[in-house]
Amino acid sequence: MTLFTIDEVRKTFKNGEVEEEILKGINLSLKEGEITALVGASGSGKSTLLTIAAGLQPATYGQVLFEEQNLMTMSTEQVRKLRASKFGFVFQFAHLVPFLTVEEQLLLMLEVADSSLKKHEQKHEVNRLLQLVGMAHRMTAYPSSLSGGEKQRVAIARAIIHQPKVLFADEPTASLDSQRSKEIMLLLRELTKTLNITTLMVTHDEEMLAYADRIIKMSDGVVLPSAMY
Amino acid sequence: MNLAWKEIKKNKVRFIILGSIIFLVSFLTFIISGLANGLSQDNAALIKDLPKGQFYMADDADGTFNLSRIDNDLQQKVMTKEKDAVAFSIQMGFLNDRDDKQQSVAFVTSTESTLFKNVHQGEVLLDSSLQDKGIQVGDTLTNNQYSGEFIVKGFVEQKKYSHAPVAYISEEAYHEMYRVNNKQLIYVPNKEPKEFKGLQAYSNKEFLNTIPSYSAEQLSLNMIIWFLVVISGMLFAIFFYMMNVQKIGLYGILKAIGLKTSKLFKMIWTQMAIITVISLFVSVSLSQLFNLVAPKGMPFTLTIATTTQLSIVFLIIGFIGATLSGIQIKKIEPLQAIQQGEA
Ligand SMILES: Nc1ncnc2c1ncn2[C@@H]1O[C@H](COP(=O)(O)OP(=O)(O)OP(=O)(O)O)[C@@H](O)[C@H]1O
Numbered sequence A: 001m002t003l004f005t006i007d008e009v010r011k012t013f014k015n016g017e018v019e020e021e022i023l024k025g026i027n028l029s030l031k032e033g034e035i036t037a038l039v040g041a042s043g044s045g046k047s048t049l050l051t052i053a054a055g056l057q058p059a060t061y062g063q064v065l066f067e068e069q070n071l072m073t074m075s076t077e078q079v080r081k082l083r084a085s086k087f088g089f090v091f092q093f094a095h096l097v098p099f100l101t102v103e104e105q106l107l108l109m110l111e112v113a114d115s116s117l118k119k120h121e122q123k124h125e126v127n128r129l130l131q132l133v134g135m136a137h138r139m140t141a142y143p144s145s146l147s148g149g150e151k152q153r154v155a156i157a158r159a160i161i162h163q164p165k166v167l168f169a170d171e172p173t174a175s176l177d178s179q180r181s182k183e184i185m186l187l188l189r190e191l192t193k194t195l196n197i198t199t200l201m202v203t204h205d206e207e208m209l210a211y212a213d214r215i216i217k218m219s220d221g222v223v224l225p226s227a228m229y
Numbered sequence B: 001m002n003l004a005w006k007e008i009k010k011n012k013v014r015f016i017i018l019g020s021i022i023f024l025v026s027f028l029t030f031i032i033s034g035l036a037n038g039l040s041q042d043n044a045a046l047i048k049d050l051p052k053g054q055f056y057m058a059d060d061a062d063g064t065f066n067l068s069r070i071d072n073d074l075q076q077k078v079m080t081k082e083k084d085a086v087a088f089s090i091q092m093g094f095l096n097d098r099d100d101k102q103q104s105v106a107f108v109t110s111t112e113s114t115l116f117k118n119v120h121q122g123e124v125l126l127d128s129s130l131q132d133k134g135i136q137v138g139d140t141l142t143n144n145q146y147s148g149e150f151i152v153k154g155f156v157e158q159k160k161y162s163h164a165p166v167a168y169i170s171e172e173a174y175h176e177m178y179r180v181n182n183k184q185l186i187y188v189p190n191k192e193p194k195e196f197k198g199l200q201a202y203s204n205k206e207f208l209n210t211i212p213s214y215s216a217e218q219l220s221l222n223m224i225i226w227f228l229v230v231i232s233g234m235l236f237a238i239f240f241y242m243m244n245v246q247k248i249g250l251y252g253i254l255k256a257i258g259l260k261t262s263k264l265f266k267m268i269w270t271q272m273a274i275i276t277v278i279s280l281f282v283s284v285s286l287s288q289l290f291n292l293v294a295p296k297g298m299p300f301t302l303t304i305a306t307t308t309q310l311s312i313v314f315l316i317i318g319f320i321g322a323t324l325s326g327i328q329i330k331k332i333e334p335l336q337a338i339q340q341g342e343a
């Protein structure tokens, strides 16, 4: 089922006097329970597309439809609420909150997402998620004492603890070695399937494409027809 | 989740440094204001300690009470109308002790009143600072213009005028020494100003400001205090700003995952409040302690009222500083943070 539609999205940036069109009319639809991989040369506009889809910046033109609502016409507060409750994010760096323990990172996310769970249910849920990503034993650790891969696993747990509908991942494995990368990808795939999440993932790494259901290739601001790769 | 407190707990050193700065500037401000107050006490405690009321001097004195001579009939008239009124005079002069050592004093005489001290002819009541200079009860003191002698009857606390200890003498002695039969001033406690022909009314504050040395001294000291307050305000703001700039990445991430900007504001306000209140508590306690142990010769008076007032000003400044740097946070785009490196 289609959950997310990107429709004729364009984005121009002003570099001083010159206007540069980075996205030149992108059409894309994402399906539930699928990982869509976004690949392409550096500078082709992958991250820009992902952040527009995630409501982190507006498009210059076009629509981003989620559950039949257009993100582009929503107020900032509506978009924030959507991000907090329906979207999850994983980036190249884990971007954990340095002064919170692993457990608190996830509890904060539940709070931000306005979770209806009771205190002890939240704790239980956090424990379950951390078990899922294999980090339950580091529950009380601070990010500074975790390895890159461990941080990323916590970040993934944080991205999905509030049961988002869509998961946005921008090069989630770029800071990890290939062994760790595979583990993370397996984890993402498993979560996408079991929780029926819609995942949009940018990656540079050819190896990671094996875990995707669909591969979209971008070049210079447009999506290449599938025949070309 | 109490993010504010969690961060303070994790980054103790950073917040202790900020707290120390707030402590140092507020402590310095308290000490300076204690000195200013002490000097003003030293300069005019005699007047300052009187309750709010009205001072009347002859209107032809033009605001210089030294030149004021209130006609005896007029004085009588005012005093029958206002039964709490007291007429008094102040003159700077010297007292010589047994060893002919001169002590500079402010001679004060008044009609009968509980607000001033009245003594019998040939007696003198001195400010206690003279006791520290070796003068004792029962000593006899002299003055060049006075034919008799003064016997020290006792001491009073904290009665100073123009940085000199006050010496209360009888009306007769005063009249002989300064060859006047009139008083310079009439003071009516707890009253609104009234019209008396030939007299000009001054409130306590207005009257203090007619004393030239007093107003000049207070002006410069108050200037110093307010400069300190302004400078510390800027220091607060700058430090909070720098701290927040370092955390732009963090704020961006929190915004990206959907934390409300208002929650971020609450976080920095709470932190500001915690740090400021603790630092002020320490500096208030220490300055009050200093108030108790300050050496006797040092004019230092720091009232709880002044400390509270300044503390409130510091809290407001802190709040403004935190809010200003908070506005910076409002502008942070979540994207910026994500595109920056490791957090
Ligand atoms: N805020 C911005 N202002 C101006 N130009 C921008 C901005 N953000 C992105 N760009 C430009 O848009 C282009 C695409 O950037 P984007 O980050 O989407 O590329 P990418 O495909 O993710 O590349 P990479 O694989 O290196 O991450 C780049 O040329 C970049 O310089």
Ligand SMILES: [Mg+2]
Binding pocket: A046, A047, A048, A170, A202
């Ligand atoms: Mg990118």
